Amino acid sequence: MTAQPVAEDPTAEIAASTPGSSIGAFFDLDGTLVDGFTAAAHASDRIRRRQAGIGEVLGVVEASMRYKLRRMRFEHLLTRAAGYLQGEALTDLDDVCERIFVDSVSTRVFPAMREIVAAHQxxxxxxxxxxxxxxxxxxxxxxxxxxxxxxxxxxxxxSAGRLTGQIAKPVVWGRNKATAVVNFCERNQVDLQRSYFYADGDEDAALMVKVGNPRPVNPRPKLAALAAEHSWPVIRVVGSRGRRRPSLKRFVGYD
Structure with missing residues (x-):
């Protein structure tokens, strides 16, 4: 089956949409707005500056591999990473990560996704x-x-503003992320059924099925399969080196 023809530029679709704050546009971060993982840039900076001990380095590698192999829950991975920063002042970490963003992460923001954010704004x-x-x-x-x-x-x-090594509960991931968005919509008079959600992860299926305008971005296998099942438009983007405008195609028999 050939893909159904739709607009080549998602920003044109947004420009023709209903205006107003009652419509939400929700964006995932890693792999959606940014090429890669922002936490990895932080870990690399700590290693480069010799702020991370060998135990932390090996622990991060082990935890990442276990998570990729589905042998560790995301909540455990996040808590383990927080443990390495225990005792650090949150204000200091804010400053460090702002520097890291300017130095390395800002260039990895997908140009096409930046246009899409601006179109919604x-x-x-x-x-x-x-x-x-x-x-x-x-x-x-x-x-x-x-x-x-x-x-x-x-x-x-x-009380001193230093990290305890824990993450506030509930951890925002999967169904909990969907719940956080639903609650946000209720508090801010946003109509979820007329809103958009942009994400790449399989775990984001929980929110994709709730929002009126699901928009998988470079979706991982399970999310891509769900997009095919529901005929959701799929956005393909490349990093700044490619400088290509996004393509919008229905994921129906599309290779």
Whole structure:
């Protein structure tokens, strides 16, 4: 079966959409707005500056591999990473990650996705960064893209503002991310059935099936299969070196 023809530019679709803040545009972070993982840039910086001990380095590698092989839950992976930062001042980590964003992450923001964010902002839509990343990695991207609302994970801190090594519960991931978005919509008079959600991860299927305009971006296998099943438009983007505008095709028999 050949793909159904649709608009080649998602920004044109957005420009023709209903304006107003009652329509939301929710964006995942890693793999959707940014090429790669923001946490990896932070880990690399700690290793390069010899702030990470050998135990941390080996632990990060082991945990990442176990997660990829489905042998570790995301919540455990995130808590383990938070443990390596225990005792650090949150304000100091904010400054460090802002520097890392400027030095290395900003160039990995997908140009096409930046255009899509701006298109929603021009229509007056309520634009939200909804991610399983922690604040220190999510906030610099939100500031860069002028996104006012951020739904993400938070470190717990002590009375001195230092990390305890734990993540605030519930951890924003999968169904919990979907719940966070639904609750946000109820608090802010956003119509979920007229809103958009951009994400790449299989775990984001829980929200994709709830939102009115699901938009998988470079989807992973399970999300791609779900897109094919529901005939959702799939957006393919490349990094800044490719400088290619996005293509929008229905994932129906499309190779």
């Amino acid at each position: 021009e229509r007056g839509h309520t634009v939200v960064l909804s991610t399983s990343a922690v604040t220190i990695h999510a906030n610099p991207v939100a500031r860069f893209l002028e996104i006012d609302h951020v739904l993400c994970n938070h470190f717990t801190v002590d």
